[in-house]
Amino acid sequence: MIFPLEELIEYDGNMYEITSAASRRSYQLSMLKDPDIEDNDGKVVSLAARQVFTDQIDFHLED
Template sequence: MIFPLESMVEFKEGMYEITVAASRRAYQLAMTKDPLLEENDGKVVSLAAKQLFSGDVHYSIEESKR
């Protein structure tokens, strides 16, 4: 996955966390055929990462019910 370097340096949470969030967001974008993909040359993962780092899309961690 390609993440904006400057955003990665400023990111205070875990990298695993943002990687999982980006993977899930990329899946959503691909499944819905989001029109933003055309503007981003079809680069699903980089669009997802951009959305997460910019705060356009938010995520949360749910506790396991085990």
């Protein structure tokens, strides 16, 4: 799976929150040079989105 389109379509939460979480996670993965990036054909954003949508990572927005 390159990008979790089905999860995106079915998502009924705050779209800003999940977009922000995926964006921040993408940055983290690229800075850490995570080996999972290579397994995902170098696609950092889709890897981060998959991690967010499948609850592999927890996230919350701070006030």
